Amino acid sequence: MSDSSPADPKQLYRDGMFHLRAQEFSKAVSLIQAAIEAVPQPAPDMWRNLGWASYLVAEDFLHGRKPDYAFEPLMLAKKAYEEAEHGFLKMYESEQDEDRKKMIGRRVTDCRRRLIHVEGFMEYVGRRRKLVTGENLEKVETPRQPAAKIPPPQERQEAQASEETSKAESGTAEEHDASGRNLSEHVQQIVGRLSGWLHPKS
Secondary structure, eight states: OOTTSOOOHHHHHHHHHHHHHTTOHHHHHHHHHHHHHTSSSOOHHHHHHHHHHHHHHHHHHHHTTOGGGGHHHHHHHHHHHHHHHHHHHHHHHHOOOHHHHHHHHHHHHHHHHHHHHHHHHHHHHHHHHHHHHOOOGGGGOOOOOOOSOOOOHHHHHHHHHTHHHHHHHOHHHHHHTTTOOOHHHHHHHHHHHHHHHHSOOO
16 A cells, blocks of 8 residues: 555544553544544544543643643544534434434433533633733633534433443443543542642642
């Protein structure tokens, strides 16, 4: 195969997931993003995993005390989760099988939960930059568009109650958390760290 031959999107995606599991998050972002750009209609799980990998890139910057560098990957994570949510909602609306519909509803719930975390981090990073440099990042943030249709309330409650079960049942959920990092625990740790930077003790 010549060097000019286009890369196989499936191989790009597999390579990206390999690097995600290896906790090489920047490489994972580049490869998954390339796979998405190489197909006309990316699957929602491709967007979902791009969102997770991008979030972890931002998290590494925060752990390395370089929060100013975290804003760009957070923006990418936000876009990816919004695309994933939109794709899953379209699947939800057209799906006839009730079991699959429940699974897709859990994906929608998961994307929305993670978007809340991402947007919270964007707010913290924006506040810190404004405090340190006077630069206001709010002007580059894009508001989320409300979803046209939302799974019924009982579906969302059921999804939340069975969230941990769904991770065990679903291969894509395992891929999504393939890095082994627990999102909620890291959110609490990083929020505490950022709060310390924003409000240092005298």
